[in-house]
Amino acid sequence: MKTQWVKGLQPGHDVATYFGIFDMSIGKTKSGAKFLKLLIGDRTGTVEGRVWDPALAEDLYRELSPGDVAIVHGTVTEFNGLQVNIEVCLKADKSELDLNDFRPVTERDIPEMRAKFTSLAGRVSDPHLKRLLEAVFTPGFLDSFSTATAARQVHHAYGGGLLEHTLEVMEYCSKVIEVQGERLNGDLLLTGAVLHDVGKLWEYDQSGLTFRRTGVGQLLGGHVILGHDFLREKLAEIEGFPEGLALHLDHLILSHHGQREWGAVEEPRTIEAVALHHADLMSARINQVGQMVKSHKGPDAWTSFDRRLGRSIYVPEKKAEQRGDGL
Ligand SMILES: [Fe+2]
Ligand SMILES: [Fe+2]
Incomplete structure (x- = not known):
């Protein structure tokens, strides 16, 4: 069962829960040590993950692939946004989980x-x-x-x-x-x-x-x-x-x-x-x-142009909400 969600993560939190693996690559620190860069997440969002132990980074890079789900243990820090420093990352059996959590x-x-x-x-x-x-x-x-x-x-x-x-x-x-x-x-x-x-x-x-x-x-x-x-x-x-x-x-x-x-x-x-x-x-x-209206942000009363629909959508109430005057 998933117990923690990306949306609720705060710097200093310990993390021990399932995350989906969306992207992964090997990086190198200034001193030349290898580390694993991950994009992990769930249905509430994604967050950067790092495995700093070079041996573990290489093992995980071989064992895991984007699309997997893993049990992740680590600590949340703040570095250009939130980041999870990962100490343990174990591939999970997806068939036992609700994929719609991820x-x-x-x-x-x-x-x-x-x-x-x-x-x-x-x-x-x-x-x-x-x-x-x-x-x-x-x-x-x-x-x-x-x-x-x-x-x-x-x-x-x-x-x-x-x-x-x-x-x-x-x-x-x-x-x-x-x-x-x-x-x-x-x-x-x-x-x-x-x-x-x-x-x-x-x-x-x-x-x-x-x-x-x-x-x-x-x-x-x-x-x-x-x-x-x-x-x-x-x-x-x-x-x-x-x-x-x-x-x-x-x-x-x-x-x-x-x-x-x-x-x-x-x-x-x-x-x-x-x-x-x-x-x-x-x-x-x-x-x-409805999705265009929901995802529309900013003070403009028009959504950006949608190529498939061939038009923008007028969302005056969003603009009024942002102005705070209800007009
Ligand atoms: Fe249909
Ligand atoms: Fe259809």
Whole structure:
């Protein structure tokens, strides 16, 4: 269990806890002695680490790699910012730890989102779609799904982001079902919302401390194709799944990005596919802009220009907060 967090470190503190290793290199002091420079951290931030014992520095440089988690014992000092002088550093077994302690993570409560996800998905009453969802979301699968990221950057790019985004899309789709009623197949739309980004489990390296695209993710068409392939495999396991329904569901996955230049294999050509695409876009965009607003600092009322979005965002209330006049 992690007991100390980077955010709470103060000069003079003794440290004895797990940290992620984000970067490491060998340096030399003025007298020529080798030391190990590390960037260690957790979900609250990163801090420089130093191993001054030359023999230990070389051993650790051989034994550890960025992406590992280690138990670190040391003392916090102040030298151009905080620094941890490390006396002991032992590689830990990542499989026994919650990786989301060591990387950016959702601000929302994962067990609470998981409960909502299960209850909303439970509204699907079509027996075939119900069987499909039960076949996919085994407890182990749901565990991996709940801690995964939805992206490397742009939107929901943090542990738990895939669940948060999927839940938002499901909630937006539920609203569409409420408003549009009989005009669309609600069970189909909701199932599409649940499954639309499932391929992200394999598109991104979900076991690392930083989220990178996997070889499979880069070479095989990203999560749209990976999700579609996964769905095909699962459908083949379910006896008597109607071909027409499978075709609709396939189309939902393949078209959810809306446009070919955004990664869709096909443009949405059913009413449910149009609805899913807009729900997906709404969740992604609001999160993207929300992150820009949240990370915006300084007295300017405009965020810096976002290349992907093609614009800056107006944040007048931040400026007012900083002026302290509330205007
Ligand atoms: Fe997607
Ligand atoms: Fe999505």
